[in-house]
Amino acid sequence: MKAVSRTPMRVAKTPRVHQTTEKQRRDTAEKAKDPVNVFCRVRPLQSDADLTSLRVKNSTTIALNPQDQLLQHHKQNGAQREIQYIFKHVFQSDATQQDVFASVAQPLVENLVRGRNSLLFTYGVTGSGKTYTMTGNLRHRGIMPRCLDVLFRTISDFQAKKFVFKPDKLNGFEILSEEDALLERQQEMNLRFAGSGRFAYRNKDSDPEIASQASVEPTPLLGLDEDNMYSVFVTYIEIYNNSVYDLLEDSGIQKTLQSKIIREDAQHHMFVHGVTEVEVKTVEDALDIFQMGQKKKRMGHTVLNAESSRSHSVFNIRLVQAPTDSQGENVVQDRHNITVSQLSLVDLAGSERSSRTKNTGERLREAGNINNSLMTLRKCLEYLRENQQATSNGFAPKKIPYRESKITHMFKNYFDGEGQVSMIVCINPRMEDYDENMQVMKFAEMTQEVQIARATPMKMDLGLTPGRRKANKLFKIAVNNLNELGIPEAKDLEVDVALVYSLGPDFPTYQMDSPEAEFKIQELMHYLEQRIEKRKRLRGNLDIKCDNFRQMLMNLDRDNMQLRTELASLKAVYKQERDRSSALEKKVRIHESSIDVLNNTLSKRDRQIEELTFKLNEKENLLTQKEHEKEKQKKKFSSKMAVESDKNKRELEIKLRQQREKLHERMRIKDEKLRLVSNILQSEDLPSMPRSQSSEDLLNDKDRGPFTARTESSVPATRTDIYATPRHVSLLSFCSVSYNLMSLNPSIHPGRGSCQQPTSTLAFRWRQMAGTSCSQSRATRYNYAALFEESQVGYQADGHEDADRARRQQILPCLTGGRHRR
Numbered sequence: 001m002k003a004v005s006r007t008p009m010r011v012a013k014t015p016r017v018h019q020t021t022e023k024q025r026r027d028t029a030e031k032a033k034d035p036v037n038v039f040c041r042v043r044p045l046q047s048d049a050d051l052t053s054l055r056v057k058n059s060t061t062i063a064l065n066p067q068d069q070l071l072q073h074h075k076q077n078g079a080q081r082e083i084q085y086i087f088k089h090v091f092q093s094d095a096t097q098q099d100v101f102a103s104v105a106q107p108l109v110e111n112l113v114r115g116r117n118s119l120l121f122t123y124g125v126t127g128s129g130k131t132y133t134m135t136g137n138l139r140h141r142g143i144m145p146r147c148l149d150v151l152f153r154t155i156s157d158f159q160a161k162k163f164v165f166k167p168d169k170l171n172g173f174e175i176l177s178e179e180d181a182l183l184e185r186q187q188e189m190n191l192r193f194a195g196s197g198r199f200a201y202r203n204k205d206s207d208p209e210i211a212s213q214a215s216v217e218p219t220p221l222l223g224l225d226e227d228n229m230y231s232v233f234v235t236y237i238e239i240y241n242n243s244v245y246d247l248l249e250d251s252g253i254q255k256t257l258q259s260k261i262i263r264e265d266a267q268h269h270m271f272v273h274g275v276t277e278v279e280v281k282t283v284e285d286a287l288d289i290f291q292m293g294q295k296k297k298r299m300g301h302t303v304l305n306a307e308s309s310r311s312h313s314v315f316n317i318r319l320v321q322a323p324t325d326s327q328g329e330n331v332v333q334d335r336h337n338i339t340v341s342q343l344s345l346v347d348l349a350g351s352e353r354s355s356r357t358k359n360t361g362e363r364l365r366e367a368g369n370i371n372n373s374l375m376t377l378r379k380c381l382e383y384l385r386e387n388q389q390a391t392s393n394g395f396a397p398k399k400i401p402y403r404e405s406k407i408t409h410m411f412k413n414y415f416d417g418e419g420q421v422s423m424i425v426c427i428n429p430r431m432e433d434y435d436e437n438m439q440v441m442k443f444a445e446m447t448q449e450v451q452i453a454r455a456t457p458m459k460m461d462l463g464l465t466p467g468r469r470k471a472n473k474l475f476k477i478a479v480n481n482l483n484e485l486g487i488p489e490a491k492d493l494e495v496d497v498a499l500v501y502s503l504g505p506d507f508p509t510y511q512m513d514s515p516e517a518e519f520k521i522q523e524l525m526h527y528l529e530q531r532i533e534k535r536k537r538l539r540g541n542l543d544i545k546c547d548n549f550r551q552m553l554m555n556l557d558r559d560n561m562q563l564r565t566e567l568a569s570l571k572a573v574y575k576q577e578r579d580r581s582s583a584l585e586k587k588v589r590i591h592e593s594s595i596d597v598l599n600n601t602l603s604k605r606d607r608q609i610e611e612l613t614f615k616l617n618e619k620e621n622l623l624t625q626k627e628h629e630k631e632k633q634k635k636k637f638s639s640k641m642a643v644e645s646d647k648n649k650r651e652l653e654i655k656l657r658q659q660r661e662k663l664h665e666r667m668r669i670k671d672e673k674l675r676l677v678s679n680i681l682q683s684e685d686l687p688s689m690p691r692s693q694s695s696e697d698l699l700n701d702k703d704r705g706p707f708t709a710r711t712e713s714s715v716p717a718t719r720t721d722i723y724a725t726p727r728h729v730s731l732l733s734f735c736s737v738s739y740n741l742m743s744l745n746p747s748i749h750p751g752r753g754s755c756q757q758p759t760s761t762l763a764f765r766w767r768q769m770a771g772t773s774c775s776q777s778r779a780t781r782y783n784y785a786a787l788f789e790e791s792q793v794g795y796q797a798d799g800h801e802d803a804d805r806a807r808r809q810q811i812l813p814c815l816t817g818g819r820h821r822r
């Protein structure tokens, strides 16, 4: 059989050595392109009895024999007309998953770590092993879990804490402070405990597939920048009937997923707007998320009544990295330093033609959409290839119809040169799939001819010392060891990572015997130029820094001089102030001692005042008690007095009334008698009293007593003489009447000195007078008159003045011989 070689790859010519300008070199570097890496994987036949139209010739070539020719070959064993296809690598049916991963996906994960984007998709007819290759199964893990595994093993010691990098929902990331990240972690933990978080359902033992997938032992990748911090984010989307669905969306109770739109971010990168991006810290986390998406996919398809192979699945792994600070401990808090790289793993839907599947209705529409999207993919790649040729021939390039399909729209950037594109063509070698396989081969052939512009490394270089993180780590270990040894100076040590210098990242490894040597040399030149540039820049920076430092030293010297003079003057001022303050201190001490004395006195006085106040209070209390008692006594006494006085008053009134009644009776009798006396006296001739002696004299004589001075010269001789004459009888009658009158008033009359003698005394005197001197002389009569006057005074006091006055007017002239003066 004649082999027709359809090698799409061209062997690169040996580069001509020539002098190139700076611009030319840059242009060459800018124009550097890589072909789409197309691999082929042949799945094993289902049974040994199956016929095959495919033969793997070597590690890069397969041959397809047309069905009729194959039959002919069997019959005639004659000439062969097979078609050969060359790939980057062909995996035979016995190739393991690890073989596929190591050749195809591991370089892409390295790209990811280095900050480059990569797209890997599997293409082939239904049942050709696309999902098997990409995801694998329980025992044979596919590319995706292996990528995650090797990635996490590589970055495990350099992962940032969760939520230090946070998606900004616009395809970018922001850096949170340690505190904010901690808060977010706490919130997530609370949600987990509450059972409402995204991972609330998670149970590692529940899915043996995940547990087995987690146990792998790949070697860590090279090319990791150990001075960066890393975080991994995953998204899982599905494109079904040309609509994009987020398989990690928290859709709640509703089972249908909302379709998403594809948008362009500020850097013109395409992204699914509002897609759920989950930060994962372990392979288990990531596979959990994947399984969750798978469940959603199944659920969605049940609703849509479709099968898994009828949609394109895209599992994105995004690696976010940012440089650490000068000590290599924390992420530099500037979102501009963030580098985001992406590895998109795409499991395309089966590429068979609808005529073959004989689908109708909804399935036909699905198949149509699938074919449309794959056709658009083919078209885009075809246009890209044509544009390459057109540009080199000077023709205007065609517009690539990325927007005609979601899958091409989403990965537009990859084809435009924002990352490396790889494809695994899955082939089912059975005879029935010959035609479909032919189509797939054609597509693969065409795809390999597409050159994709090489993405420039996107990593940020802040010029910080490389290896600072490791140096800091080692330094800390050393300090800990010193501390354990009991060396006290250890804690004062400070790491100086700035002592390590570097001109840039390590050189990439090159193999100069490859057909791409020219390109690699150019790349090497580019690296060297970068280094030279950097060295120049560093030298320039150093010169500037030296100048600045010199200037700073001069300024410092000048400032130093100024400061010295200022210091001298300040010292003099300080001395003055110190003297002044010591004098003031002395004064203060004196005042303080006098204040102490005064305070002592004051406290003494205070004590005295307290004692006196206490005494005073006691006295006041006593006084108050006494006053109370006095008041009580007073009240008691006054009440007694009132009772007594009432009683006395009543008794007195009663007595008075009785006396009055008696007196009235007697008065009436005496009135009778007086009337008789008056009659008698009027009928007799009484001797006149000498005018030289007034009634006052008579009254004054009474003090001496009626029977003392005046009776010296005229004392009667005998008792019988007195009663000898009728006049004397009359006088005696009068005196007895007067005596009787006086005896009627036995009370004492206060305020009248002449009447203060008791009535009994008067009565006695009357009796004396009657018995001794009444009949003797004129003086004796005067005494009678005085006595009578006295008796009248007693009458007046008794309130009988008016009645008696008339009687006295009658009696007194008789007694005084008409010379009595009122």
Ligand SMILES: Nc1ncnc2c1ncn2[C@@H]1O[C@H](COP(=O)(O)OP(=O)(O)OP(=O)(O)O)[C@@H](O)[C@H]1O
Pocket: 042, 043, 044, 093, 124, 125, 126, 127, 128, 129, 130, 131, 132, 133, 308, 309, 348, 349, 350, 426
């Ligand atoms: N290389 C392989 N080794 C062993 N088994 C394989 C291989 N490739 C595929 N298979 C098996 O073939 C079957 C179909 O494979 P798979 O589901 O991956 O096909 P597919 O291309 O994804 O189909 P669809 O387009 O319908 O999704 C699976 O049972 C899988 O285990």
